Amino acid sequence: MKTTTNLKFIAMASIMFLLNFSVFAQNEAERPKYLSVTTMHWNMDKDDFSMDAWKAIEKEYLQKVVSKNQYIISASYYTHLFSPDNSEVLYVQTYPSWEAMEKAAERAEELAKQAWPDETARGKFFKNRDSYMAIYHSDEIYAPIDGAKLIPQDNTKDLVLYVRKTHFTFPEDGSQKEFNEMRAENFAKVLSKNEYIKGYYPNVHAWGSDKTEFIEAFFVDSMCDMEKMFDKNSELIDQAWPGDTGKQRGKKWGKYFTGIHGDAAYTLVAELSK
Template identity: 55%
Template sequence: MKTTNQLFSVIALVLFLFSTATVLAQDDAPKRPEFITVTTNHWNMDKEDFKMSEWKAAEKEYLEKVTMKNQYIMGASVYLHNMTPDNTEFLTVQTFASWEDIGKFGKRNTELEKEAWPDETKRKAFLKNLKSYYANKHSDEIYTPISGVKFMTEKPTKDMVLYIKKSHFAFPEDGTMEEFNKLSMEGNAAIVQKNEFIKAYYPNVHAWGSDKTEFIEAFFIDSLSDLDKMFDRNDQLMKAAFPDTAANKTKGEAWRKYFTGVHGDYLYTFIHDLSK
């Protein structure tokens, strides 16, 4: 197990470095974050005066006065439950250019809060009201982006659907970084990049958190009706790029050995006007 764990660590690290080098070589490519933090929050179901419109207005005010001005936060977004096992959950996602920035953004938030609400009484009242919408429990994960991103071509002007596929690495004894990367990028170029229903795609691996086997793929699509269309188009592109031949069967077997075969599917609603 120690050997295979080390192998995966090398694979994840090298894939990340390859991803970074590729982006830096493209002058017109969006700047990539090094780390992505994902916080799973839960609504306070005991709040009697809960109004979604008022929660959103408070979050938007905080976004404009604090998050948007915090130079250590590259990006931020909010995702509400759509089809997941827990209807009380929602995600807040933030991206960072470095590990050091993760350690700095909290202090900067506090400074910006004081600037936005210089009156201490009003500041405490605002933050208390915002906090009242959330349950006390939450969980945090940190991921690292890898190669294969399909960037959003323009900032969304409407809410979108986020489809998350969470797979798990199997740590094969005969696996190599070179093979994994080659198979991953070949399939990505032939399917993800050519699927017009996939408006953006972000693959990420575990960096810090509860499960080091996680491989997270985030697909942005316009609507729920496009979800089936996306899967159908994937099948069409798969058959076109990898016809039923002995060589392609061998590729498929090689790719599948990197995963346990178990995955989970999650649907969230991306709130376009609560994003940086």
Template identity: 55%
Template sequence: MKTIKGLFVVLAGMLLLNSTSTIAQEQTRPEFVTITTMHWNMDNKDFKMEEWKAVEKEYLDKVTMNNEHVANASFYLHRMTPDNTEILYAQSYPSWEAMGKAADRNTELEKSAWPDEKARTAFMKKRDAYYSPKHSDEIYATMPHAKRMTTAPTKDMICYVRKGHFAYGEGNNEEFEATSKEYFDNVTSKNEYIKAYYPMAHAWGSDRTESVEAFFLDSMADLDKMFDRDTELFESHWKDEAARKGMEEKSAKYFDGRHGDYVYTYVAGLAK
């Protein structure tokens, strides 16, 4: 991968430091995202992917789609991660209060969708049978300078996730806001292989330094093309070596150097 790749999370870290004030200016953007990391029930010997999709689609149509407190919801399947049993479920909310209200609303909608208690219990048991009891939850704050999906995907997509860690030290708001905007405007937003881009930062969970960036692409082949194109765009905007070095040095102070890469399949038919 190109060295320019290291700038992605650096800039996301810069955005975190200014996210609270910017969120107030972007009321159309959901404020929070919950990521539930679940695991397949490996003892389920009758597992069929299409049957799982049908069960989750029924729940989506009858409950999640009707829950006004949930802005978006989507599933992500393991593709290139350390754990092949992993499955992610992401939901976004317009506010912190909406997260609490969403759970209560789900209960109401479940009772409405399956008014017979036995039928409701049977469906939930069938749904739960696909998953291991083990799961974990993280809450992230959304950040500005996202590249939004222009139309709802009609087919599965590649979701490349990059996790980084912020360095809390020298720097100032004016510098990181100006630098992050300049990079987004001239690289990420112009990269035609990136169909959508969503940066997030830790709000509640196990690691307060964590940042997450999600890049949506049409195919695995577009992943390397994305990095090559980023390099082209970076070198086109910062035209000489001195300018590029200056940008990298300014950015580096906001990031501690660690990162992890993950690739998931976004399930198009199971999304709000």
């Protein structure tokens, strides 16, 4: 991907971080309040590993447990495309409230006992399910914020998820008003007009290891379309803020971020999604 295009887009896309997002006119009342991201890893020592078998196990669990759990709004698996660790598997669940996260775990246990009432059979199923993943995993909780471009609910395609992680600096001379205005303009003039972006979800830290994290999730049809997304964003940015206007704008938002970012891409496993 083109470095100049990416750096330009970092600045524009990373303006949406404060928690007062009423300036957006979108109707997002039904969006979740929290999402959990569990980073797991394939069990690289499993001799009889089968992707089809794993999907069949997870599909059964989805049908019998996750889909019936009223405290979980959505759930999806994402497998590695490019990231520092090719064994990564992300499992993302969303919730209507903080309390729902605790209730979701309790409800999952109840549903599992209903689905597999025989204790031996239940133990065998979960032992097989667990055998596909390494013991180690990590968890983070984020708060979704307004300004999203939602994927159609009837999507059945394995989309590409591009994740950008930037970090806030919380400058004393910053202002809520300034950022709200910039992010509203950015969504209206860039993100909402980019036909290659099938879905866009901005999230801020709620609980975990780094409170400065700003996570943006972009969904596109393919890796090729991800490159086209960057090019289109650059084109739309130049149209919206030509010449020195763009440079002046860059000085306003640059102070809010460290300038360090991380990139990763995953494949949405659509058939395993609620």
